Amino acid sequence: MSPREKIFSEIYSKGPITVERYMDLCLYDKEVGYYSSSESIGKLGDFVTSPEISQVFGELLGLWLAETWASQSSRSKFNLVELGPGNGTLMADILRFTRKIKQFSELASVYLVETSKRLKLIQKNHLKKYSINWISSIRDLPALPTFVVANEFLDALPTRQFIRINDEWKERHIDVGPDGNLIFVNLSSSHQRELRFLYGHFPSNRILEICDQATSLITDLANQINLYGGVALLIDYGSYGGFGDTLQAVKNHSFIDPLKKPGTSDLTTHVNFEAIGDTATSKGLRTSKLISQRDFLIALGIMDRVRALERNMSEAEQKIHLSAVARLIDNKSMGQLFKVLAITNRNSNPLPVFEKHD
Numbered sequence: 001m002s003p004r005e006k007i008f009s010e011i012y013s014k015g016p017i018t019v020e021r022y023m024d025l026c027l028y029d030k031e032v033g034y035y036s037s038s039e040s041i042g043k044l045g046d047f048v049t050s051p052e053i054s055q056v057f058g059e060l061l062g063l064w065l066a067e068t069w070a071s072q073s074s075r076s077k078f079n080l081v082e083l084g085p086g087n088g089t090l091m092a093d094i095l096r097f098t099r100k101i102k103q104f105s106e107l108a109s110v111y112l113v114e115t116s117k118r119l120k121l122i123q124k125n126h127l128k129k130y131s132i133n134w135i136s137s138i139r140d141l142p143a144l145p146t147f148v149v150a151n152e153f154l155d156a157l158p159t160r161q162f163i164r165i166n167d168e169w170k171e172r173h174i175d176v177g178p179d180g181n182l183i184f185v186n187l188s189s190s191h192q193r194e195l196r197f198l199y200g201h202f203p204s205n206r207i208l209e210i211c212d213q214a215t216s217l218i219t220d221l222a223n224q225i226n227l228y229g230g231v232a233l234l235i236d237y238g239s240y241g242g243f244g245d246t247l248q249a250v251k252n253h254s255f256i257d258p259l260k261k262p263g264t265s266d267l268t269t270h271v272n273f274e275a276i277g278d279t280a281t282s283k284g285l286r287t288s289k290l291i292s293q294r295d296f297l298i299a300l301g302i303m304d305r306v307r308a309l310e311r312n313m314s315e316a317e318q319k320i321h322l323s324a325v326a327r328l329i330d331n332k333s334m335g336q337l338f339k340v341l342a343i344t345n346r347n348s349n350p351l352p353v354f355e356k357h358d
Protein backbone atom coordinates (compact mmCIF):
# COMPACT_ATOMS: atom_id res chain seq x y z
CA MET A 1 0.00 0.00 0.00
CA SER A 2 1.35 3.47 -0.81
CA PRO A 3 1.25 6.22 1.85
CA ARG A 4 -1.38 7.99 -0.25
CA GLU A 5 -3.59 4.88 -0.34
CA LYS A 6 -3.21 4.39 3.41
CA ILE A 7 -4.30 7.99 4.12
CA PHE A 8 -7.23 7.81 1.72
CA SER A 9 -8.39 4.51 3.18
CA GLU A 10 -8.29 5.93 6.74
CA ILE A 11 -10.28 9.01 5.65
CA TYR A 12 -12.84 6.89 3.74
CA SER A 13 -13.36 4.56 6.70
CA LYS A 14 -13.21 7.01 9.65
CA GLY A 15 -13.76 10.48 8.18
CA PRO A 16 -11.41 13.50 8.01
CA ILE A 17 -8.17 13.17 10.01
CA THR A 18 -6.51 15.86 12.17
CA VAL A 19 -3.29 17.54 11.02
CA GLU A 20 -1.58 15.72 13.90
CA ARG A 21 -2.77 12.32 12.62
CA TYR A 22 -1.81 13.29 9.06
CA MET A 23 1.75 14.15 10.16
CA ASP A 24 1.93 10.98 12.21
CA LEU A 25 0.84 8.76 9.30
CA CYS A 26 3.00 10.55 6.74
CA LEU A 27 6.16 10.59 8.86
CA TYR A 28 6.02 7.70 11.30
CA ASP A 29 3.73 4.95 9.99
CA LYS A 30 5.70 1.74 10.47
CA GLU A 31 5.11 0.54 6.89
CA VAL A 32 4.72 3.61 4.73
CA GLY A 33 5.94 6.56 6.88
CA TYR A 34 8.60 8.88 5.54
CA TYR A 35 11.19 8.12 8.21
CA SER A 36 10.60 4.35 7.86
CA SER A 37 11.09 4.19 4.13
CA SER A 38 12.74 7.20 2.46
CA GLU A 39 16.25 8.54 2.17
CA SER A 40 15.40 11.68 4.12
CA ILE A 41 18.40 13.52 5.52
CA GLY A 42 21.60 14.58 3.76
CA LYS A 43 22.72 15.68 0.33
CA LEU A 44 21.05 12.64 -1.32
CA GLY A 45 17.90 13.04 0.78
CA ASP A 46 15.28 15.77 0.87
CA PHE A 47 16.78 18.11 3.44
CA VAL A 48 20.18 18.89 4.92
CA THR A 49 20.63 19.63 8.62
CA SER A 50 23.43 21.58 10.35
CA PRO A 51 25.53 18.53 11.36
CA GLU A 52 25.32 17.30 7.76
CA ILE A 53 26.61 20.67 6.55
CA SER A 54 29.73 20.92 8.70
CA GLN A 55 31.49 18.90 11.41
CA VAL A 56 32.12 22.18 13.25
CA PHE A 57 28.48 22.25 14.37
CA GLY A 58 28.72 18.98 16.35
CA GLU A 59 32.17 19.81 17.64
CA LEU A 60 31.02 23.09 19.18
CA LEU A 61 27.90 21.48 20.63
CA GLY A 62 30.17 18.85 22.19
CA LEU A 63 32.30 21.59 23.66
CA TRP A 64 29.26 23.32 25.15
CA LEU A 65 27.97 20.06 26.64
CA ALA A 66 31.35 19.24 28.16
CA GLU A 67 31.70 22.75 29.64
CA THR A 68 28.20 22.62 31.06
CA TRP A 69 28.78 19.15 32.48
CA ALA A 70 32.03 20.29 34.12
CA SER A 71 30.31 23.33 35.65
CA GLN A 72 27.32 21.37 36.94
CA SER A 73 28.04 17.91 38.04
CA SER A 74 30.24 16.34 40.59
CA ARG A 75 32.09 14.87 37.61
CA SER A 76 30.40 11.55 38.08
CA LYS A 77 28.84 9.16 35.58
CA PHE A 78 26.15 10.71 33.41
CA ASN A 79 23.83 10.09 30.46
CA LEU A 80 24.75 11.79 27.19
CA VAL A 81 21.57 11.75 25.15
CA GLU A 82 20.48 12.77 21.68
CA LEU A 83 16.82 12.95 20.67
CA GLY A 84 16.03 12.11 17.04
CA PRO A 85 19.62 11.59 15.83
CA GLY A 86 18.81 11.23 12.09
CA ASN A 87 21.89 9.74 10.42
CA GLY A 88 23.92 9.88 13.68
CA THR A 89 26.27 12.54 12.34
CA LEU A 90 25.86 14.98 15.22
CA MET A 91 26.62 12.36 17.89
CA ALA A 92 29.60 11.09 15.87
CA ASP A 93 31.06 14.63 15.78
CA ILE A 94 30.34 15.20 19.48
CA LEU A 95 32.02 11.94 20.50
CA ARG A 96 35.06 12.38 18.24
CA PHE A 97 35.66 15.94 19.42
CA THR A 98 35.12 15.32 23.12
CA ARG A 99 37.44 12.29 23.17
CA LYS A 100 40.15 14.78 24.13
CA ILE A 101 38.17 15.73 27.24
CA LYS A 102 39.07 12.53 29.05
CA GLN A 103 36.76 12.59 32.09
CA PHE A 104 33.77 13.64 30.01
CA SER A 105 34.15 10.89 27.46
CA GLU A 106 35.01 8.21 30.01
CA LEU A 107 32.09 8.94 32.31
CA ALA A 108 29.44 9.30 29.58
CA SER A 109 26.91 6.58 28.78
CA VAL A 110 25.52 7.43 25.37
CA TYR A 111 21.79 7.05 24.64
CA LEU A 112 20.05 7.72 21.35
CA VAL A 113 16.29 8.16 21.46
CA GLU A 114 15.00 7.03 18.09
CA THR A 115 11.74 5.54 16.81
CA SER A 116 12.64 4.75 13.20
CA LYS A 117 14.08 1.25 12.63
CA ARG A 118 15.63 2.34 9.35
CA LEU A 119 17.44 5.32 10.90
CA LYS A 120 18.57 3.19 13.85
CA LEU A 121 20.44 0.94 11.41
CA ILE A 122 22.09 3.95 9.76
CA GLN A 123 23.08 5.29 13.20
CA LYS A 124 24.49 1.88 14.23
CA ASN A 125 26.66 1.84 11.16
CA HIS A 126 27.79 5.45 11.56
CA LEU A 127 28.67 5.03 15.23
CA LYS A 128 30.08 1.51 15.24
CA LYS A 129 33.31 2.67 16.87
CA TYR A 130 31.45 3.70 20.01
CA SER A 131 29.43 2.02 22.70
CA ILE A 132 25.87 3.28 22.20
CA ASN A 133 22.47 2.43 23.69
CA TRP A 134 19.19 2.90 21.85
CA ILE A 135 15.97 3.65 23.71
CA SER A 136 12.56 4.75 22.53
CA SER A 137 11.67 7.07 25.41
CA ILE A 138 13.44 9.42 27.84
CA ARG A 139 11.61 7.52 30.58
CA ASP A 140 13.93 4.56 29.94
CA LEU A 141 17.07 6.49 30.95
CA PRO A 142 19.05 5.36 34.01
CA ALA A 143 18.91 7.47 37.17
CA LEU A 144 21.92 9.71 36.43
CA PRO A 145 22.56 13.37 35.56
CA THR A 146 21.36 13.75 31.98
CA PHE A 147 22.83 15.96 29.27
CA VAL A 148 20.59 16.11 26.22
CA VAL A 149 20.95 17.55 22.75
CA ALA A 150 18.26 17.74 20.05
CA ASN A 151 18.69 19.32 16.65
CA GLU A 152 15.73 19.58 14.27
CA PHE A 153 13.83 17.11 16.40
CA LEU A 154 10.96 19.12 17.88
CA ASP A 155 9.92 20.42 14.45
CA ALA A 156 9.28 16.83 13.32
CA LEU A 157 6.71 16.11 16.07
CA PRO A 158 3.07 15.92 14.92
CA THR A 159 1.14 19.10 15.77
CA ARG A 160 -2.54 20.01 16.03
CA GLN A 161 -3.93 23.13 14.39
CA PHE A 162 -6.91 25.10 15.72
CA ILE A 163 -8.69 28.22 14.49
CA ARG A 164 -11.41 30.39 16.04
CA ILE A 165 -14.04 31.42 13.52
CA ASN A 166 -17.06 33.51 14.65
CA ASP A 167 -16.31 32.68 18.26
CA GLU A 168 -16.25 28.94 17.68
CA TRP A 169 -13.03 26.92 17.93
CA LYS A 170 -12.45 24.53 15.06
CA GLU A 171 -9.72 21.98 14.49
CA ARG A 172 -8.08 21.78 11.09
CA HIS A 173 -8.52 18.36 9.45
CA ILE A 174 -7.63 16.75 6.15
CA ASP A 175 -10.33 15.32 3.89
CA VAL A 176 -10.67 14.10 0.31
CA GLY A 177 -12.07 16.93 -1.84
CA PRO A 178 -14.63 16.59 -4.66
CA ASP A 179 -11.84 16.31 -7.25
CA GLY A 180 -10.22 13.41 -5.36
CA ASN A 181 -7.32 15.48 -3.94
CA LEU A 182 -6.56 16.02 -0.26
CA ILE A 183 -7.91 19.30 1.15
CA PHE A 184 -7.99 21.10 4.52
CA VAL A 185 -11.33 21.39 6.32
CA ASN A 186 -12.11 23.05 9.67
CA LEU A 187 -14.36 20.97 11.93
CA SER A 188 -15.89 22.09 15.21
CA SER A 189 -13.66 21.11 18.14
CA SER A 190 -14.94 19.16 21.14
CA HIS A 191 -12.60 21.22 23.39
CA GLN A 192 -14.52 24.56 23.24
CA ARG A 193 -14.33 25.31 26.96
CA GLU A 194 -10.66 24.46 27.33
CA LEU A 195 -9.64 26.40 24.20
CA ARG A 196 -11.71 29.42 25.23
CA PHE A 197 -10.14 29.38 28.67
CA LEU A 198 -6.53 28.94 27.53
CA TYR A 199 -6.53 30.89 24.27
CA GLY A 200 -9.27 33.50 24.73
CA HIS A 201 -6.72 36.24 23.94
CA PHE A 202 -5.73 34.58 20.68
CA PRO A 203 -6.74 36.45 17.47
CA SER A 204 -9.67 35.07 15.42
CA ASN A 205 -9.11 33.53 12.00
CA ARG A 206 -5.46 32.72 12.70
CA ILE A 207 -4.11 29.24 13.09
CA LEU A 208 -2.97 28.19 16.56
CA GLU A 209 -0.56 25.25 16.67
CA ILE A 210 -0.40 23.00 19.71
CA CYS A 211 2.17 20.24 19.97
CA ASP A 212 1.03 17.83 22.69
CA GLN A 213 3.92 15.46 21.95
CA ALA A 214 6.44 18.25 22.62
CA THR A 215 4.69 19.04 25.90
CA SER A 216 4.85 15.43 27.07
CA LEU A 217 8.45 15.07 25.95
CA ILE A 218 9.55 18.21 27.81
CA THR A 219 7.62 16.96 30.85
CA ASP A 220 9.60 13.68 30.76
CA LEU A 221 12.85 15.62 30.34
CA ALA A 222 11.94 17.91 33.23
CA ASN A 223 11.25 14.93 35.49
CA GLN A 224 14.66 13.45 34.69
CA ILE A 225 16.56 16.75 35.10
CA ASN A 226 14.67 17.67 38.28
CA LEU A 227 15.54 14.35 39.86
CA TYR A 228 19.11 13.82 38.69
CA GLY A 229 20.36 17.14 37.28
CA GLY A 230 21.60 17.98 33.83
CA VAL A 231 20.57 20.11 30.91
CA ALA A 232 18.79 19.97 27.54
CA LEU A 233 20.02 21.96 24.55
CA LEU A 234 17.31 22.36 21.91
CA ILE A 235 18.06 23.71 18.45
CA ASP A 236 15.36 24.19 15.87
CA TYR A 237 13.65 26.21 13.21
CA GLY A 238 11.20 28.40 15.10
CA SER A 239 10.49 31.49 17.14
CA TYR A 240 9.39 32.71 20.55
CA GLY A 241 5.57 32.53 20.48
CA GLY A 242 3.92 33.56 17.24
CA PHE A 243 0.94 32.13 15.42
CA GLY A 244 -0.20 31.16 11.97
CA ASP A 245 0.04 28.07 9.82
CA THR A 246 3.66 26.85 9.74
CA LEU A 247 3.07 23.35 8.36
CA GLN A 248 5.52 22.86 5.53
CA ALA A 249 6.76 20.10 3.26
CA VAL A 250 10.18 19.72 1.67
CA LYS A 251 11.02 17.37 -1.18
CA ASN A 252 14.38 17.33 -2.99
CA HIS A 253 15.49 20.48 -1.10
CA SER A 254 12.43 22.55 -2.25
CA PHE A 255 9.17 23.49 -0.57
CA ILE A 256 6.06 21.76 -1.89
CA ASP A 257 2.34 21.74 -0.98
CA PRO A 258 2.11 19.68 2.29
CA LEU A 259 -0.86 17.72 0.91
CA LYS A 260 0.73 16.88 -2.44
CA LYS A 261 3.15 14.05 -1.70
CA PRO A 262 2.07 12.43 1.58
CA GLY A 263 4.65 10.07 3.04
CA THR A 264 7.35 10.94 0.53
CA SER A 265 8.18 14.49 1.61
CA ASP A 266 9.44 15.85 4.93
CA LEU A 267 6.70 17.53 6.98
CA THR A 268 7.50 19.96 9.79
CA THR A 269 6.11 22.89 11.75
CA HIS A 270 8.06 25.75 13.32
CA VAL A 271 8.82 25.20 16.96
CA ASN A 272 7.08 27.52 19.40
CA PHE A 273 9.88 27.99 21.92
CA GLU A 274 7.64 30.01 24.22
CA ALA A 275 5.42 26.94 24.69
CA ILE A 276 8.49 24.73 25.22
CA GLY A 277 9.99 27.15 27.76
CA ASP A 278 6.65 27.55 29.59
CA THR A 279 6.27 23.79 29.92
CA ALA A 280 9.80 23.45 31.31
CA THR A 281 9.31 26.35 33.74
CA SER A 282 5.94 25.01 34.91
CA LYS A 283 7.69 21.73 35.79
CA GLY A 284 10.20 23.58 37.98
CA LEU A 285 13.11 23.98 35.55
CA ARG A 286 15.01 27.12 34.53
CA THR A 287 14.72 28.18 30.90
CA SER A 288 17.46 30.19 29.20
CA LYS A 289 16.85 33.11 26.89
CA LEU A 290 16.32 32.11 23.26
CA ILE A 291 19.30 32.95 21.06
CA SER A 292 20.03 32.59 17.37
CA GLN A 293 22.17 29.74 16.05
CA ARG A 294 24.53 32.42 14.73
CA ASP A 295 25.07 34.03 18.15
CA PHE A 296 25.42 30.63 19.81
CA LEU A 297 28.08 29.32 17.42
CA ILE A 298 30.00 32.60 17.34
CA ALA A 299 30.09 32.72 21.15
CA LEU A 300 31.50 29.20 21.13
CA GLY A 301 34.34 30.30 18.87
CA ILE A 302 33.26 28.99 15.47
CA MET A 303 35.67 31.26 13.62
CA ASP A 304 38.68 30.04 15.61
CA ARG A 305 37.70 26.44 14.95
CA VAL A 306 37.27 27.19 11.24
CA ARG A 307 40.76 28.68 11.07
CA ALA A 308 42.28 25.71 12.91
CA LEU A 309 40.71 23.25 10.46
CA GLU A 310 41.70 25.31 7.43
CA ARG A 311 45.38 24.85 8.13
CA ASN A 312 45.29 21.30 6.78
CA MET A 313 43.15 22.04 3.75
CA SER A 314 43.84 22.76 0.11
CA GLU A 315 42.53 26.02 -1.33
CA ALA A 316 39.60 24.23 -2.97
CA GLU A 317 38.71 22.47 0.30
CA GLN A 318 38.91 25.77 2.18
CA LYS A 319 36.36 27.28 -0.18
CA ILE A 320 33.87 24.45 0.41
CA HIS A 321 34.52 24.56 4.13
CA LEU A 322 33.94 28.31 4.37
CA SER A 323 30.72 28.24 2.41
CA ALA A 324 29.42 25.40 4.63
CA VAL A 325 30.17 27.38 7.77
CA ALA A 326 28.56 30.48 6.22
CA ARG A 327 25.35 28.46 5.76
CA LEU A 328 25.29 27.73 9.48
CA ILE A 329 25.75 31.30 10.65
CA ASP A 330 24.69 33.71 7.90
CA ASN A 331 21.66 35.77 8.76
CA LYS A 332 20.03 34.97 5.43
CA SER A 333 20.73 31.26 5.77
CA MET A 334 20.33 29.23 8.97
CA GLY A 335 21.93 31.78 11.32
CA GLN A 336 18.73 33.56 12.33
CA LEU A 337 16.02 31.06 11.38
CA PHE A 338 17.43 28.52 13.78
CA LYS A 339 17.21 29.22 17.49
CA VAL A 340 18.80 27.67 20.55
CA LEU A 341 17.20 27.17 23.97
CA ALA A 342 18.62 25.48 27.04
CA ILE A 343 16.70 24.14 30.03
CA THR A 344 18.26 23.12 33.31
CA ASN A 345 17.74 22.81 37.05
CA ARG A 346 16.59 25.92 38.84
CA ASN A 347 19.66 25.97 41.11
CA SER A 348 22.37 24.88 38.71
CA ASN A 349 25.35 27.08 37.84
CA PRO A 350 25.03 29.69 35.04
CA LEU A 351 24.89 28.06 31.60
CA PRO A 352 27.86 28.78 29.32
CA VAL A 353 26.97 31.26 26.54
CA PHE A 354 23.40 31.88 27.79
CA GLU A 355 23.98 33.19 31.29
CA LYS A 356 26.66 35.43 32.74
CA HIS A 357 29.14 34.02 35.22
CA ASP A 358 29.78 36.32 38.22
Ligand code: SAH
Residues within 6 Å of the ligand: 035, 041, 049, 050, 051, 052, 083, 084, 085, 086, 087, 090, 113, 114, 115, 116, 119, 136, 150, 151, 152, 153, 156, 157
Ligand atom coordinates in the same frame (compact mmCIF):
# COMPACT_ATOMS: atom_id res chain seq x y z
N1 SAH B 1 18.78 15.49 14.45
C1 SAH B 1 18.97 15.10 13.07
C2 SAH B 1 17.74 15.11 12.19
C3 SAH B 1 16.45 14.97 12.81
S1 SAH B 1 15.12 14.43 11.78
C4 SAH B 1 20.01 16.02 12.42
O1 SAH B 1 20.32 17.05 13.01
O2 SAH B 1 20.46 15.68 11.33
C5 SAH B 1 14.06 13.89 13.06
C6 SAH B 1 14.54 12.67 13.80
O3 SAH B 1 13.69 12.46 14.93
C7 SAH B 1 14.51 11.37 13.01
O4 SAH B 1 15.63 10.63 13.40
C8 SAH B 1 13.20 10.73 13.50
O5 SAH B 1 13.13 9.36 13.26
C9 SAH B 1 13.26 11.09 14.98
N2 SAH B 1 12.01 11.08 15.76
C10 SAH B 1 10.86 11.68 15.46
N3 SAH B 1 9.94 11.53 16.45
C11 SAH B 1 10.54 10.86 17.42
C12 SAH B 1 10.14 10.44 18.72
N4 SAH B 1 8.92 10.68 19.19
N5 SAH B 1 11.03 9.79 19.47
C13 SAH B 1 12.29 9.56 19.00
N6 SAH B 1 12.73 9.93 17.79
C14 SAH B 1 11.87 10.56 16.99
